[in-house]
Amino acid sequence: MSAMDLVILAAGTLFYAVFSKRLNDGLVTLPMAFALFGFLVGADGFDLVAFDTGHGSIHLLAELTLALVLFSDAARLDVKELLNGKILALRMLLVGLPLAVLIGGVLALLLFPDAPPTAAFLLAAMLAPTDAALGQAVLTNKDVPLETREVMTAESGLNDGLALPAVVMFAILASASDGPGSSGPAMAQFAVMQIVLGPLSGIIVAYLGGHLIDWAVRSGTVAKALEGVAMLALALLAYALAESIGGNGFLAAFSAGITLGCTVKHRCGALIDFMEEEGQILTAFTFLLFGATLLPDGLAVMGWGTVLYALASLFVVRVVAIMLSFMGSKVDYPGRLFMGWFGPRGLASILFALMIFETYDVPFHAELQACVMLTVAFSIVLHGLSATPLSRLYGRYMGGDC
Template sequence: MLISLPKGFSYSKFLYLAILMILATFSTKLAARLGVPGMIVFLLLGMIFGSDGLNLVQFNDPVLAQQISFILLIFILFEGGFSTKKKLLEVAFRPAFSMATVGIVITAVTLGVTSHLILGLDILSTLLLGSIIASTDAAAVFALFRNKNIQPRTAATLEIESASNDPAAIILTVAMIDLILGKVATPLLFFVNLGWQIVAGIGIGYLIGKVGPYLFNKAKLNTGGFYYVLILSMCFLGYGLADVIKGNGFLAVFMAGFWMGNSEFVFKQGITRFLEGIAAFCNVMLFLMLGLLVFPSEILTFWKQGVIIALLIIFVARPIAVFASTVFWKYSFKERLFLCWGGIKGSVPIVLATYPYVAGIDNGNFYFNIVFFVVIISALIQGSTIDLLAEKLGLLVKKKPYSPYSLELLTLEESQCELLEYDVKKDSCLIDKQLHEIPLPKDSLINAIVRKNEIITPRGDTTIKGRDILFILVKYEDKDDLLTILEEGCLDENKQTEQS
């Protein structure tokens, strides 16, 4: 990133960037209190520090911004896939995939046609605009849902859709640009290209997701730090291989993260924490950079078109696409309403909005400014009310108890064990039971109990209370049996006798 200082300053050119990142970090507390997504605050900070604001950090290169955005999105999507549970993907993948393909086309066409009719803009321009804005944003959705308590299947549908709808949006955008520039592609070629990108992306993701754990288990590296290097190489390898064979790199990265996240391998808990940190950093940098790229004075000149297009996509195009593309799956009306409202825009539409400028289309800045305005409105209206709507629709689940403690089992060799964190629900049959009464699988051990933010040393006569958090060392092969015991209260006398 190129940074230049105003005249009269002699500080290091990195000083303002450091201040910007620190402000962005602490601004998350302000965003939480105001009930707005953190991405809004990051974008605004970028605009304030940028060339059209205080002019402290100059950055106005859309091509470079596009390249940096791709790198940051690789890590965001990999971590998103890594944290997605297999059971949720199996339930939500098909409807999410339908929304990510058929839904994208319906959204783009609906928004393009309605914008043309209402605003009187050229039909090709509005269809291009619809293609750019059609995709939901993985960075925004993952960041927004990370600390939310949304019903798992519905949240997973939106997360998987946002991670897999980039191929359709990118191909639509490129196809419309080619059409405007007179490079017409046949419909058959369009669908063949789309299909190949999806199939190749999933295939490469599966390959990396299976090879990755094998490499971790066989590497036997000297220090834990090298495992962090290895996981970063898996991210780039997934994207790079897919790109070489003309597949979709973002989809490959998400699927690679998914398969690795649902596999057991050496140093996994350390890798999980590391990826969370990397994803948080990438989210902050992505939205700060896009904020720096914006000139607020230019955006305000398009506010009327921006407001109309934002309202059209939120209340017309997105609902039509969701209801049409989920018709074959059993979602309730309330769930579909939430899926409509969860189509939050973010960095990907802004990145796609640089395509017309890079391609040399006349008035390329028009698309960027309109899309940025739409993203701001989408994040403010939809992102700020997502919890409220989920509560009104009855889609909130009980919040997990908070603990200031985190216990981890970090090993550089194959241990075949993990440290399981289990929350004791208020209605659990474990309540008022003593530890020696629980028929744990052989070689399993409760290492610690967190109760009301205090650590309780576990002993045989320790009594379990509601809202306790148990840290249990268990072998991989016994994990399912352990969860069955804890969930179903398998405390019959025969098993107690066997354990004793």
Template sequence: MEAFYIVVLVSTALVLLAAFSSLLAFRFGAPLLLLFLMIGLAAGVDGLGIEFSNNYLAYILGSIALAVILFDSGFGTPMQAFRLAAVPSLALASVGVLITASLFALAAMWLLNFTWLEGLLLGSIVASTDAAAVFFLLRIGGINIRDKVRSTLEVESGTNDPMAIFLTIALVEVLASGERYAGINIGMLAMFVQQMGLGVILGLLGGMMIVLIVSKLDTDRGLTPIFVLALALLVFSFTGAVGGSGFLAVYVAGIYAGNRKMQAIGTIKRFQDGMTWLAQIIMFLVLGLLATPSQFPVIIVPAILLALFLIFVARPLAVWLSLLPFDYTQQEIGFVAWVGLRGAVSILLAIMPILGGLENGQIYFNTAFTIVLVSLLLQGWTIKPVAKKLGLIIPPRIGAVDKVEVDLPGAANHELLSYRVIKDSPVLRGERIPRWATPSLVIRDGKSMRYQYAGRLREHDLVYLFIVPSYSRLLDRLFASRA
């Protein structure tokens, strides 16, 4: 029993350390996910001495964490953003991944003395961008760029994982069978169509199921987000069990459910924010613990050269060719190419050759891990300066807003919002609240009063208003500070 408590103690301490490290990341602009990974490395066998070598368990934990992240990514993607960038993003997620993997394979053949298929396998492992890294930098990192570019990057990062996972699994099976000179055949194409087709279909059906069940639930509000997450993981696991892409399905289910009106939507979003943070921390810590840095010197030089080739040659060429038919400027294409961060997905896929019993399994893992470190260091730290250099930073449409959505019980046809009055906001300068918004309560200096008796609003007042659903963005501008 003592061993159990020690494991729980150490695990909790690592999670807390990772959570506290976020304060440093927000303050100094460091790539937060790199900090999570470095904490795992520091605690591992070559650091504090925690020995963790269960590749299968790491793959299971990482896959579940990735499913949680992808569902939340889809849930937070507005349908307008998806429509704006769906076609170019899907081109990047399919053709772009194939081009990246193929170009990378040529470099791997030269630097690591791999065969074509072995190089293509390593290329497939590192071909997809990391959803957690991209969403963190774009949504939380304070980078305000054009909607089309932002939407392209977000949708691409959520949809290119299934392609990379399919290629990795297929190539591991081919290499494990000894067919070293086999190429893409009819069977692989059929498996690809099946996985992607089932992923989209079952993802849509799963999203409908989530919305239907949540709308019919008559339970405690705190249980609703648990139902949603459990149903999302059900979609993920069922799709994978019947031969589809569970990762694509859970992302599609998130997009569908996130763009439908559901009760307790505010509670669901707050719960999923926390679960996504926890999933990212656990995934990066576990993958960091799994690595053995003392093995890196053997492959460090070719791995760094491969990382630079991926960042400066393979990814830019793949992005340029994929986006050539679409209306993107050279600056936008250059930025999309630069935000091709590699992260936990690449390390997770690098476990597959080890589980498949391939001869160079550990070389795949160590090389991919090094490439991820270089990507997070080089690209993760320079995204904002590159966006400024390319002239893609745009002023926000509105300034900061301090707003809370208050859930109303049942199928109420109004929303209750709470705004804190901010300095320089239009409402503080005398602009009137529109007729379709009904102010009900003002809290000032800890005392509550009816809006009619509050007089002119003051800075730091908390105002509660009932509004018609979907009008909240119009009201945001009234309570926003100057952009």
């Protein structure tokens, strides 16, 4: 990337930051703005900036972004409170999420009959998580009842990490079925190491490191401004350790976040502040990269099957899964439909696709990537534009009880 490329990107970022409040009030979200900006300056737009998604530094930044997102989302949630009181969130996570993978996988098999079943369910698993950043307009809207917002916040904070084991397993199985040199025992050993060593290293690092940070805070040996840095170092340590011993670094980051949240929850404020402020830079870059290169790559192989799957993923798969997960609950149908619709796809799905298709030789990867990118593109627009008006409508329906 040249100095002039950097000038263009920095100028665009400055423009958005200066007018961000006005743009957000006008329904232009950060993902929407940076995805459009990326598309305009990329090769399929005015070709002003040269992006190379195969460059090692871009993949390294994407890996670190995904690890930090998984870690911070898990760390900021009170898991004990979730288990004690957020029954609806647990329904969405433990019933709705698997149903979304199941329904999405079956739909993929119907639309892409030549694709292996493992690849079809990999696609569904990558699109199952929702994006808290894209959902902020709903999660912070006072028109929406507080209980509904808390349930949706808890779900969006954990579903990317809970979907990750399925993503990894289906990716391993899909790549093994397409690789002539793959053997059953070797594949099984690799899968076990990924799934077991990853979370184990994350738990150990966060438990020991969390108690170390707690001790440092109590004894006054750590500067308050560096508490967040120490927690981020734990995330990177968990990720790197897992990768070095054959485990999955992203599973390690997620399990480390949950462990840290359960041990030093009262000290996670610095981490949350970082991800909500400086972390916005990572989010903005991801959507910029999405608009500049990943979306055009998806559009290049777009067909009726990919378009239908993307639309069905938003309008059918999640909505049906969430409505089924609420069967027998006291949530009425408008509430079920509201929480089912507002499951925007974004950061996690983009990063999952970027990492999986780079790491594993998955068959039909071009079509699968196109489905992911089109789903995210539709979600950015449809969920972004509908967030405020539907939140107001739902708030009036509920009587404004916030």
